[in-house]
Amino acid sequence: MRALQHLALIIATFGMATSTAYAQIDLVPKTAQPTIWERFTLRVINQREPATVEVELVVPEIVAVRGVQAPSSAWEFEVVAPTDSTPQMIRWTGGSVGQGSFDEFAFLGRIAGDARS
Numbered sequence: 001m002r003a004l005q006h007l008a009l010i011i012a013t014f015g016m017a018t019s020t021a022y023a024q025i026d027l028v029p030k031t032a033q034p035t036i037w038e039r040f041t042l043r044v045i046n047q048r049e050p051a052t053v054e055v056e057l058v059v060p061e062i063v064a065v066r067g068v069q070a071p072s073s074a075w076e077f078e079v080v081a082p083t084d085s086t087p088q089m090i091r092w093t094g095g096s097v098g099q100g101s102f103d104e105f106a107f108l109g110r111i112a113g114d115a116r117s
Helices: none
Strands: 011-016 024-028 038-046 052-058 063-069 076-080 089-097 101-111
Touching: 038 052, 038 089, 052 101, 063 076, 089 101
Parallel strands: none
Antiparallel strands: 011 052, 024 038, 038 101, 052 089, 063 101, 076 089
């Protein structure tokens, strides 16, 4: 397997000030080699009100998370381990992506060697 398309495997939802909504996002890189640590960056673009105040990223169990980066000191993050009823996820809170702006949320991850595309 040359590369694994991971964009379809990772689901992102964004909490807005008063409700949950989907924002315009981009995840890079578009492909990744299994077993190699890669910096994944989720770009969150907010083109309208209200501000995005929470970013929650569901990460498939085939992706090991080694480290997480917040866009600024205003944002805090937590890595939530998977349980029998919930998936592995990364949650960023405390900051704000206002109308007409964007932020980038990054993590270091590695796709399992036995992953299938």
